Amino acid sequence: MPHLPRAFLHLRWRIVLVLFITAVCYQQHRFYASRQSLAAKYSPTHFGATHRELQSRAKRPDIDDHHFRDHLLSQREHWQRLGEGWEGKVFSYKDSVIKTFTPGRSPFRNCAPETEDAGEKWPTEIAASLRFGGHKHNTPGSELTDDDYASTALHGFLPVKSYFKAAASEGQEEEWHLVTPMLKGGNLKDLAKKVAHNPKLTKTRDMDAYFRPVFENLLSDIQRLHEANYCHDDIKPNNVFIANRTHWVLGDLGNLRHVTHPYHSSQLWADNDQLSDCRANDVMRLLKTYMQFLKRSTNNDNAFNDEFMAGKEPFSRLFWMASRDAPVMSASILRRILMAEYPEQPAKTQVDDEISASVKDHASSTWFFKQSRMNKEVRSVIATKIGEKSARWWGMVGIFGIPESEVCGF
Template sequence: MGRPVVISTTLLRPRFLNSTLCRTILIFVFLAFFHQQRLFWTYRNALSAKYSQTRFPEVPPGSWRQVAQPSSLDVHRLLKTRKDWKILGHGWEGNTFLFEGSVIKTFKPGRSPFRNCVPNAKGKGDQGARWPTEIPASLTFGHVWDGVLASASNASGGFVPVESWFMAPSSSSVPEWHLVTPFLPGGSLDSLAHKLRASNNKGFRDLDMQYRPSFNRLLRTFNTLHASGFCHDDVKPSNVFLQNSSHWLLGDLGNVRNIDHPFHSSQIWRDNHQLEDCRANDVVRALKSYLQFIRAAANDSFVFDEVFFEGKETLSRLFWWTIDDAKVMSAEELRVRSEVESPMQTARPYALVSASSYKEPSLLRRIFVSRCKRLSHAVNIALRARFSERHARFMAMTWVFGIQVSDC
């Protein structure tokens, strides 16, 4: 008969469990790798879209020549006196200097890819073959080339003008692009807000009454930009400059893109909660920038926060009325609505628009955080217009693979 075969379960059980665990780990690793690859290519393509070129109107060969120099500006002298340039600011892409009534902006190659190709230049690198988009954009809207493309966009005076542009060695002897514009003593909306707040003599209603006409004129500049087929894509108080207290200029055109640019449908654009139509996105960001300016400059910002969510004051009514139709908003439509909700009007006894009702947080937060700080935080979120690509750069591993750009 023989002895019966006995299978030891004590031997099979660990082997079975180890086998199942290995399979589970392998499946998890495969899924994680697949997900990582999907995110890698999604954000790599999104960054490639962001840094793809902006198409500007074609001009005859030779039209992109050196901008005519005013008698007061000598480029050779400008470069020889580099040591006398006063630093105004440092940035990721370059530095900004002041010298004798001119602002010199330099662009460091290699920090971020230059999106546009220099006309008639061919090559792969940034040096020589590519230049910052801000230069052709500023020439398109802030200056006229020999009368070419002379249009309302150039005649409107709504953009920071250009004095000169050139490539020259920097202090480190590496050639850098330079863009020269007139110095505007009024600064930007950010600097104006600081000055007004320091004087501490006006509330938000008085400031709105004083500066709303300037904001309405700025909307005409956006209308010109959008009618030309472009979006600004970086509207914020620091990019609106003052020719004088009543005439605001749109500057920092380095992110100008065509309306149908692929970046406007990219994952980065969606991650930052931007509106699908870049024109509507510009307009809403412009209104948020204006409210940020008024709030920062006022000596009663706490009152601004109190009435912001009520929808009774003309400024808050204008904001929530715009937000209701944000997806289809245009610069002209917002200008009309701004005139309807004129600061000359008094506050309404009840809200005629669907203002966002402020919801009180949990009891614990109400105990430890004052209502003033809670409201301030809520208004900050409502007016927030930040834009970041840090997450995209991390997922695309740009420190290893860089950013893919097409050849010129």
């Protein structure tokens, strides 16, 4: 009996020791797994057989481009700031958008061709924009004028007006600049605000009927990207720009990666609930982006939520049918669903068995709650957020930085 307290003391310290060892092992596991995921995310995009084409498109432009660049820099004080993000700033000047990339924020993933510093890296967005949009001085067929820039966006990707390195002011580190045409229609969020005040488009059904053809055009652009064996990886309303009333353009190619990129099989990718096939993931993110646009465009959130969760209207049936086959989704499969669920058809009186299972997983938790709960559920279902804060924390990026690949990608 007198030895009982000492036995309990020993047991307590043993438990503490076991818990400590377990915590250390878990921390180490998360540390290495997070850094491995970050290393995968920031590994280069390989342009493979198109290397020669990219080199040709990345060739330093002619004297006119240098004059254009010098003029832009001389007018820097007249640039209007459009926004600022983690990776840099965005400005507008006349008919141009200038995007700057702040060094040290996120690692540049690809090596810049034909630079004085061998092995110098530049933003993947520049390489990808040159690959898919081209440069106005290197576009085959005919020279592009300023009035032609918007029309090239109808092919799905904006051309590059210029790109260069320059310092914001004397003594500061040089930053990469990417100059593209200004699309005055803004992005999908801006369009949603305008549509919300349009008295002719008050019902989600009417909006869907009006904008469905535009959405289908954008889907075709995504299909061409996938046929070239690349994925966008960051489709969301902020990255869809309005060329005109019949064409939307997919912008911000900074996260573009080849289909077999290691990021697509990383733990970070899975933790963000992304589909294992990045092409299916792109298509579903595009559909969710379209649903977000319809939701933002309506002045009646409750009506949209009710119709969306009921699964009877064409737009909601489109989403739930696609969600059912999300892991194997493709642009061609979604196009078949679009044809079957065209917006002009009447709403169903009952939910089909093939849709009810998909709806039930989400709707069952909302019927007995207030509209605010349903609104939260709908927003969660069509969300396109993807982040790396947890990986940065567990990977101790603040101390060790982000692991960078020594391999260049073209």
